[in-house]
Amino acid sequence: LRDYAESIVKTVRHPLVILNADLQIEVANPQFYRTFQVEPAATEGCRFYDLWNGQWSLPALQLLLEEIIPSDGFVEDFLVENDFAGIGVRIFLLNARRVERAEDHSFIIVLAIEDVTDRRHAAEAIQQLNEDLEIRVQERTAQLAASAKELEAFCYSVSHDLRTPLRAISGFSQELLRKYTPILDDTGVHYLKRVCSASQRMAQLIDDLLQLSRIGRADMRRVTLNLTAMAHEVGDALLQRDPQRTVTFKIEEGLTGQGDPNLLQLVLENLFENAWKFTGKKPEAIIEFGEADRDGCPAYFVRDNGAGFDMEYVGKLFGAFQRLHSDRDFPGTGIGLANVQRIIHRHRGTVWAEGVVGEGATFHFTLGSEEKE
């Protein structure tokens, strides 16, 4: 049994030492001798405190060996930190156990000493790196936010300034049309009309661009919204605007969601107006608004039976100024869905679409949650 115990002592990776009741070293393992750079002959029989010219005679260690172990029988992960002559500051984790000797009721102490100095330093270095990284992330985030803001302001200013010359183009060409048609031939009048309608289109583009910039800058708040009521309002407004259309709205009852009221109003308006527009050539148009579960989160959808789109181009759908239909078929600036995506992303939600050419399109969106903002 003694051989068995000794072979365990010798095998353990950490320095291990057996002390008798007088705290003299009975035996130690090779790792102990290596770590503390002492010879077995000069060590065995020595008092533990005398090792290394008495440097181990620490108050904490005395407390451990003379009080805690004799009374509690064991100790786990007892930390000793000391500036040792020759090797500098070391941190040791001590584990010890009192073992009764059956033959004479005396006891020995098995003491394992683990040098955790390097591990500690590594952990501290990692912590320092993490802190540095966190600071750097904060700095970069602030820079990013600042440049995004600058870009928004630039976008706003440019689109704003573009309106003034455009008003001159539109204004003077319309004056020409109004007063000078008698001295122009048909081609001249035609060209002027083209100038007028082009400037109108550009005005629409600028307005949409301004809205896109506003959406990025608008303050956002989250409240519980009655999406069903909002959808009914948006649908009713479309029916009033264009009463000759036959469109059936199927709006699910009791839909609520957490979001910004103004921004989500824009989302519903954009999606409904899209559905309205792209069902323009269907005699019996149906526009649905509902909710379907998606991975435990409510995902809302707006579905229509209109012109649909080719899934091959689905990636272009939400890009600003991207269009999947010619202006001749369905007029538009290609900003609406970019706005929708921007708003949904600001809500930490996702938006995606499915479509079949000639059969219709479905737009899904989720609203994310507040905690993640």
Next chain:
Amino acid sequence: MSKKIILLVEDNQDDEELTVLAFQQGNVANEVVVVRDGAEAIEYLFGTGRYEGRDVSDLPQITLLDLKLPKISGLEVLRRIREDKRTRRLPVIVLTSSREEQDVIESYNLGANSYVRKPVDFVQFAEAIRQLQLYWLVLNEGPPV
């Protein structure tokens, strides 16, 4: 009662011409006086600088004020108009390209009587001017002199 003037504070020549054109189409008999920056507007209203000696009690019936102006901004002009006893009740209509919420709020905070955004389309612009004229020059009862 003699026709009072309309003061147009506008730095852009095209906008100036189009606004005057729109007023002409509305058959307005009031003379339109154009000043081209904020400083000139102040000088005109308070009879200083280029307008030294002008009878400042002869206030415009309305002032159309652009916000983006060289030298002194439209908002600053508005602030000075409201600060001065002689002009504090002068009807000021902000007429601008901007629909920036901050501009609208600030204009009203400083005491603008109205805020109209210039439409890009001239037909709409002329219509806006026609309605402005009808309301401010005909329907509205101005402050007593």
